[in-house]
Amino acid sequence: MQDTLSKEQAFEDKIARGQVIEPKDWMPERYRKQLIRMMSQHAHSEVVGMLPEGNWITRAPSLERKLVLLAKVQDEAGHGLYIYSATETLGADRKELIDQLLAGKAKYSSIFNYPTTNWADIGAIGWLVDGAAIVNQTALAKCSYGPYSRAMLRICKEENFHNKQGYQIMARMMRGTKQQQEMAQDAMNRWWWPALMMFGPSDKNSPNSEDLMRWKVKLYSNDDLRQRFIDRTVPQAEAIGLTIPDKELKWNDKTRHYEHGEINWEEFNAVISGNGPCNKQRMNQRIKAHEDGKWVRQAAEAYAAKHYN
Ligand code: 3HC
Numbered sequence: 001m002q003d004t005l006s007k008e009q010a011f012e013d014k015i016a017r018g019q020v021i022e023p024k025d026w027m028p029e030r031y032r033k034q035l036i037r038m039m040s041q042h043a044h045s046e047v048v049g050m051l052p053e054g055n056w057i058t059r060a061p062s063l064e065r066k067l068v069l070l071a072k073v074q075d076e077a078g079h080g081l082y083i084y085s086a087t088e089t090l091g092a093d094r095k096e097l098i099d100q101l102l103a104g105k106a107k108y109s110s111i112f113n114y115p116t117t118n119w120a121d122i123g124a125i126g127w128l129v130d131g132a133a134i135v136n137q138t139a140l141a142k143c144s145y146g147p148y149s150r151a152m153l154r155i156c157k158e159e160n161f162h163n164k165q166g167y168q169i170m171a172r173m174m175r176g177t178k179q180q181q182e183m184a185q186d187a188m189n190r191w192w193w194p195a196l197m198m199f200g201p202s203d204k205n206s207p208n209s210e211d212l213m214r215w216k217v218k219l220y221s222n223d224d225l226r227q228r229f230i231d232r233t234v235p236q237a238e239a240i241g242l243t244i245p246d247k248e249l250k251w252n253d254k255t256r257h258y259e260h261g262e263i264n265w266e267e268f269n270a271v272i273s274g275n276g277p278c279n280k281q282r283m284n285q286r287i288k289a290h291e292d293g294k295w296v297r298q299a300a301e302a303y304a305a306k307h308y309n
Contacts, residue, residue, distance in 0.1 A: 008028055015215055021144050037208075040097045044106055049108075052125065056121075104283060111198050121187050126166015
C-alpha cells in the first residue's frame with residue numbers, strides 16, 4: 001500500500017511540474033481509464049464524422065470542391081486511426097473499442113448526429129465543427145499524456161485546412177445569389193448551437209472534468225473552451241454577413257467576452273443518449289462499413305500471420 005501511495009504522490013508531482021506522462025511510466029489506473037474513455041471516443045468521433053461530409057463527395061458543386069472535400073474526409077479517417085493508435089499505447093484493444101462503438105456502448109461527438117441537407121452544410125461543418133475542434137484540440141496538444149498531445153499537434157495542422165476551406169465555402173455563398181445567401185444563413189442557424197454542444201455539458205454538470213483537469217488532460221474547462229470558440233467565431237460570421245442565431249448574444253466590454261443565450265441541454269442529452277436526428281442512420285452506416293471491410297481485415301491478418309510470425 002505504501003509503495004502505491006508513494007507512486008501516486010510521485011505521479012501527482014510529475015503532473016504538477018508539467019512533465020509529460022509516457023506509456024511506460026507508472027500511472028494511476030483511473031488516469032489510464034479516463035484517457036482510454038476520452039481518446040477512444042475522440043477516435044470514434046473522427047470516424048463517424050466522415051459520414052455526414054462523405055454524403056456530399058459525389059454532389060460537390062465542382063471538381064475542385066470535390067477534391068478538397070475528399071482530402072478532408074480522408075484526413076478524418078487518418079485522425080481516427082492516429083488516435084486509436086495513441087489509445088492502444090494505454091493497453092486498450094482496438095477491436096474491443098470499435099466493437100463498443102458498434103454495439104452502442106461508446107459515445108462519439110453529438111455533432112455528427114445532425115443531417116447535411118445541402119452544400120452549405122459542408123461549409124458550416126468545416127468552419128464551425130472543425131473550428132470548435134481546433135479550439136479543443138490545440139488545448140489537448142499541451143495535455144499531460146505524450147502520445148495524445150503529439151497526435152494533436154499533427155491533427156491540428158490538418159484541422160486548420162479543414163476550417164479554412166469551410167469558411168471559404170460560406171464566404172463564397174454569402175457573396176453569391178440571394179438563394180445561396182439564404183442557404184448559408186440556414187446552415188448557420190442549424191449548426192451553431194450543436195457546435196457549442198461539442199464542448200460538453202456546462203462545467204457544473206461535467207463529471208469527468210475534475211479528474212481530467214487535476215491531471216492536466218483538460219487544461220481548460222468545457223465552458224472556457226466554448227467561450228473561446230464563441231469569441232473567435234462571432235467576428236468571422238459578421239465579416240461575411242452571417243447572423244449568429246442567438247438573440248441574447250452581446251459583447252461585454254468589461255469581461256471582453258460575448259455573452260450568449262442558454263444552450264438547449266435537453267436536446268444535448270437526447271442526442272448523446274442516442275436520440276438525435278441521425279444517430280440510428282450513422283450507426284447503421286458504420287456497422288455496414290465495418291462488415292463490408294471484414295475481408296480486408298481477414299486478408300491483412302492472413303498476410304501478417306504468413307509473413308510476420
Ligand atoms: N458528444 C457526445 N458525448 C459528449 C459530448 C458530446 N459533444 N460532450 C460530453 N459528452 C459526454 C462525455 O463523453 C461524458 O460521457 P461518458 O462519461 O459516458 O464518456 C458525459 O457526456 C459528461 O461529459 P464530461 O464533460 O464529463 O466529459 P469529458 O470531460 O470527457 O468532456 C469532451 C467531453 C469535451 C468531448 C472531452 O471528452 C474532449 O475534449 N474529448 C476530446 C475531443 C473530442 O472528442 N472531440 C470530439 C469531436 S472530434 C472532431 O471534431 C473531429 C473533427 O475533425 C471534426
